[in-house]
Each structure stands twice: as structure tokens, then as C-alpha cells.
Amino acid sequence: MSELLAVRGLNAWYGRAQVLFDIDLRVDAGEVVTLLGRNGAGKTTTLAAVMGLIPGVRGDVHFGGASISGLPPHRIARLGIGYVPEDRRVFSDLTVDENLAVGRQPPRPGAPSWTPQALFDLFPNLAELRRRRAGQMSGGEQQMLTIARTLMGHPSLVLLDEPSEGLAPRLVEQLARALGTMKAEGLTILVSEQNPRFARSLTDRAYVIEKGRTRFEGTLADLDARPDIRDACLAV
Ligand SMILES: Nc1ncnc2c1ncn2[C@@H]1O[C@H](COP(=O)(O)OP(=O)(O)OP(=O)(O)O)[C@@H](O)[C@H]1O
Numbered sequence: 235m236s237e238l239l240a241v242r243g244l245n246a247w248y249g250r251a252q253v254l255f256d257i258d259l260r261v262d263a264g265e266v267v268t269l270l271g272r273n274g275a276g277k278t279t280t281l282a283a284v285m286g287l288i289p290g291v292r293g294d295v296h297f298g299g300a301s302i303s304g305l306p307p308h309r310i311a312r313l314g315i316g317y318v319p320e321d322r323r324v325f326s327d328l329t330v331d332e333n334l335a336v337g338r339q340p341p342r343p344g345a346p347s348w349t350p351q352a353l354f355d356l357f358p359n360l361a362e363l364r365r366r367r368a369g370q371m372s373g374g375e376q377q378m379l380t381i382a383r384t385l386m387g388h389p390s391l392v393l394l395d396e397p398s399e400g401l402a403p404r405l406v407e408q409l410a411r412a413l414g415t416m417k418a419e420g421l422t423i424l425v426s427e428q429n430p431r432f433a434r435s436l437t438d439r440a441y442v443i444e445k446g447r448t449r450f451e452g453t454l455a456d457l458d459a460r461p462d463i464r465d466a467c468l469a470v
Pocket residue numbers: 248253271272273274275276277278279280320428
């Protein structure tokens with residue numbers, strides 16, 4: 235498979251405090267890669283740094299073979315990386331339909347393209363809420379809408395930051411199914427999670443980070459064989 239995202243030697247600071255130390259990771263086209271780690275491990279900082287949202291970084295990020303280090307977030311988005319942050323970012327005063335319209339971009343060659351109808355098939359609960367203002371939806375529904383709106387930009391890679399956090403079990407299942415469809419459509423996915431059980435069946439490879447350092451890279455079956463890593467680095 236061809237390399238779509240490559241992060242090499244990523245270091246990040248908030249002020250003087252260094253929080254990422256030489257993180258290396260890669261995501262090949264079509265893969266689902268899970269970034270695992272406890273609270274404060276550095277998952278959000280890693281994804282935000284890829285997206286150009288962290289000012290204090292050093293290191294190298296390549297997307298589709300070209301360096302995106304130092305580019306502003308909107309340029310990175312336009313190159314085809316969709317980002318769903320851990321706090322839901324909907325336009326509260328707009329309806330579901332209007333939120334989707336805001337996210338629409340021209341189709342991107344080589345990336346799966348999405349219509350509102352395809353997204354309602356993906357997230358059936360949103361279909362019933364099309365005219366609801368997003369501010370009047372549950373946190374879980376807003377999370378689904380944030381993902382759906384991101385897909386309206388036809389990304390080739392999506393970064394999902396702890397998408398299952400705080401979701402009711404029914405929505406976690408719906409989300410896992412949606413990720414399966416997204417993968418089947420050819421979307422490449424980098425997803426952060428605290429729990430390796432989420433999206434387990436979809437995950438091709440995983441990284442475990444602890445205190446800003448990569449502690450493990452491999453399949454989840456490989457991780458099962460490393461209880462030392464699981465006990466030290468994961469909250470399971
Ligand atoms: N805005 C900030 N200013 C200063 N320090 C921060 C800031 N955001 C995060 N940190 C620190 O950076 C480290 C990594 O945090 P990060 O949010 O990337 O972890 P995380 O793995 O996403 O955690 P969580 O599972 O709680 O979301 C932590 O020590 C955290 O306290």
C-alpha cells in the first residue's frame with residue numbers, strides 16, 4: 235500500500251513544556267490506524283499538529299508525498315485532510331441540512347465523494363433530524379453531524395479524535411458501522427481512542443503513545459501479546 239500520511243520526528247511544546255517527543259507514524263492509503271493512549275498521552279496534540287493547529291512543533295509531516303509542515307490549517311484541509319476534534323464543532327444555530335451545506339466542497343479526485351443522502355444512510359439518526367437546529371441535538375448527535383459535515387468536504391484522510399467518547403452504546407455501534415462503511419468506500423482513517431476495543435475489527439494497525447512517546451506499533455493482535463504495554467499505557 236502507498237503511504238498517505240507520514241509523521242517523522244514530531245516534537246511539540248505548549249509554552250516551555252514539551253509534550254511530544256519524536257513521534258513517528260505513518261498511515262497507508264485505505265488503512266484504519268488507531269492512536270491509543272491514556273488521558274494526557276498526547277493523542278489530541280498529535281492529530282492537531284498534523285492539521286497545523288499547534289504553533290510549537292518541530293518535525294516533518296508529509297501528506298500524499300508532499301511536505302505539509304508549516305502550512306496553515308485551511309490549506310491542509312484543502313489538500314484533503316478532514317479533522318474532527320474531540321469537542322464537537324457544529325454551527326448551533328444552523329439545521330443539520332445547513333451544517334452539511336456549509337461543509338460542502340468540490341469532489342476530490344481519488345477520494346470518496348459523499349452526498350447528504352449517503353451521509354444519512356451512514357448516520358440514520360441524523361436523517362430524522364434534518365431540520366433540527368444543531369444546538370438542540372444531543373452531544374452524540376452533534377458528534378455524528380461533525381463527522382458528516384467533514385465528509386462533505388470529500389477528504390481522502392480523516393483524523394478522528396476520540397469519536398466514541400461520551401456516546402451512548404447505541405451511538406457507539408452506529409459510529410463503528412459508519413467507520414466500516416467509510417473504510418469500504420476507500421477513506422483512510424486515523425482515529426484516536428483510549429480503548430482498543432472500539433473499532434477493533436476495523437483497525438489495521440495501532441500506535442500506543444505514553445507521555446508523548448511512541449511505545450508500541452503493530453496490529454491489535456500484536457498488542458494483545460503485550461500485556462506489559464496494555465497495563466502500563468492503556469486504561470483498560
Ligand atoms: N493547551 C494546552 N496548554 C498546555 N498544556 C496542554 C494543552 N493541551 C494539552 N496540554 C498537555 O499536553 C499533554 C498532552 O495532551 P493531549 O491533549 O494531547 O492528550 P490526549 O492524549 O489527547 O488526552 P485526552 O485523552 O485526555 O484527550 C498533556 O500533558 C496535557 O496536559
